[in-house]
Amino acid sequence: MIVVTGATGNVARALLDRLLAAGQPVRALTRDPQRAALPERAEVVRFRPDDPATLFGGATKLFLYALADAAPLLEAARAQGVRHVVLLSSGIIQEGADETHPIHVMHATVERQIRDSGLAWTFLRPNAFATNALQWAPQIRTGDTVRGVFAGGLSAPIHEDDIAAVAERVLLDDGHEGAVHRLTGPAATSNADQVAAIGAVLGRKLTFQEVDPAEAGPELFPDLPPQLRDRLLQSFAETVGVPPEITGTVEKLTGTPARTFAEWARDHAGDFRA
DSSP, X not given: OEEESSTTSHHHHHHHHHHHHTTOOEEEEESOHHHHOOOTTSEEEEXXXXXXXXXXXXXXXXXXXXXXXXXXXXXXXXXXXXXXXXXXXXXXXXXXXXXXXXXHHHHHXXXXXXXXXXXXXXXXXXXXXXXGGGGGHHHHHHOSEEEEXXXXXXXXXXXXXXXXXXXXXXXXXXXXXXXXXXXXXSSOEEHHHHHHHHHHHHTSOOEEEEOOHHHHHHHHOTTSOHHHHXXXXXXXXXXXXXXXXXXXXXXXXXXXXXXXXHHHHHHTGGGGOO
16 A cells, blocks of 8 residues: 555656556545545545554555655654655755745655655755746736746746656655755746747737746745745746756666756646636
């Protein structure tokens, strides 16, 4: 049995489909099973950390999203027989990184807790997610101009299903214990080019209008605390004109090249239509 946390998340949902297609027994953890709309073949369980037997009984492997404090959950998983945890971490953790960045702190803390747990582990460290482009969907549904920050910011966005494909192999194949896999898409693309690619899929000409980060931050990221928002904007600023890291990990581990941003846009065209 493989336990998948955050089962309605983009990566975990894609991973569920892959594991079920491979005939694997899967327990999907979610805070609201009634509204999750998960596959019937998955065992869907309410995420209740105070009831570890319900969560982990009979399981040997765990796919984990980063939590504020994962130590109690890891202890419960180990006590119930889980032996290997695969963490969806972050590419922000690398040599020379700003270790005070909130995203770094969160993921590095969970990685440390996993190393200390006594469980075998594998860390997946993706950089930019292609799904970040969904932040522009409300504007694209209602017009042809996208207001955003740092038109020239470069990244190599990765398709969520490519992350899931790597997670599937790590969970089902031997030899990944103690490994750290850095994951990216196959090519660099700017924010403006991403908007143009979405427009091409929709048959429309979309324009990226760059706005002052100081003015746009609260509008574009209304749910983020000001301190985190400011640090995130600073990180985005540092990508302008800077070639991103590009790895071949997806193809190496799955045998299939990572999908381009244009392919991701085609897969998600419906998210941008009114």
